[in-house]
Amino acid sequence: MDCKECETIKGHIFPETFFWIYLPTTEATARLKKMVECLGYTGEPLDQTMVRVVVPATGVGAFLTVLFGEFNGQELANTKIVTTRDDHLGPADMGRVFQADVFINRFQSQWIIEALEAKRFETWFQPIFHAARPDKAFAQEGLFRLRDASGTIIPPTHVFDVAGKSDLLFTADLLARKCAVETAAAAGLKGKIFINFNPSSIYDPAYCLRATAAAIESVGLKPEDIVFELTETHEARDKAHLKGILAFYRGAGFGVALDDIGSGWSGLNMLHEMRPDYVKLDMDLVRDVHKDSFKQTIVKRLLQIASDNRIRTIAEGIECAEEARYLTDMGADYLQGYYFAKPAPVLPAEESPLAKAG
Known part of the structure; x- marks a missing residue:
């Protein structure tokens, strides 16, 4: 049995990315929804601790920068992010679940992935x-x-x-x-x-x-x-x-x-x-x-x-x-x-x- 996880280079941001964000508290969900509205993006709460956000490629950097500033380190560590190309979240996508702080670092490190x-x-x-x-x-x-x-x-x-x-x-x-x-x-x-x-x-x-x-x-x-x-x-x-x-x-x-x-x-x-x-x-x-x-x-x-x-x-x-x-x-x-x-x-x-x- 081979370990495919280590042999897969993950982390690209898609041209238009659907962010599925799992938050630690309902209060954090409310803050995220307000943040998304201020940025002018589409955000849809799916339950009390999950929000789907549609972010254009040109806005991913701004979105993550605001997210990083809005939540403290502990909250980021307890927040999970998955990205997809479309508005469907399937079982295969769960292999790309990241802690929010890791995901932000991954985005800022696209050069190493490339x-x-x-x-x-x-x-x-x-x-x-x-x-x-x-x-x-x-x-x-x-x-x-x-x-x-x-x-x-x-x-x-x-x-x-x-x-x-x-x-x-x-x-x-x-x-x-x-x-x-x-x-x-x-x-x-x-x-x-x-x-x-x-x-x-x-x-x-x-x-x-x-x-x-x-x-x-x-x-x-x-x-x-x-x-x-x-x-x-x-x-x-x-x-x-x-x-x-x-x-x-x-x-x-x-x-x-x-x-x-x-x-x-x-x-x-x-x-x-x-x-x-x-x-x-x-x-x-x-x-x-x-x-x-x-x-x-x-x-x-x-x-x-x-x-x-x-x-x-x-x-x-x-x-x-x-x-x-x-x-x-x-x-x-x-x-x-x-x-x-x-x-x-x-x-x-x-x-x-x-x-x-x-």
């Missing part, structure tokens, strides 16, 4: 090197890049922040994972492939991760070639859910890495509870570590904890020779950062220097 539908995204790769042999790449980390209509790359942090607020994180994260897999295979990359994923984008490992596993199999990569790197773990509050994700990956033969260890005490708890195959030292901890005795104490402890538990370590964000030398001397297994190589798009297999990594 970019995903137009497939204006790609994966760049940044090598990870052996600390003992910094001329030899151990792995490549896939990094998602989305372009606007002019071809300009949008900062990835902004893309995923907007996707999260617009209920598009499931779709964006899945497309990013599949793109990394397909790009790595097409470029003939050697060594392990690190693929980022946000645990908040996966609500059921059995279904949400199956599409990624199928993509890996379809392009001829082996599970042992892939390491899934958990990002944004500071936002993950459900440890049992995280363990379920890791159990799925490990059961399928994939490796697991934790990102940004050392950025807070929660990172140490994650390290203890998740027992990953790899950990990445937070780049803020790496920065100028060679001349900061306090950071050195933390790094030494983290590297020792990892070594004692057979967890391999990656120091990321390295920007100078001194940082690389210190971390190598302290026992980091692998190194990554602009000092060695910046993220870059890949070429076809026969032209790609990254394919020579081993």
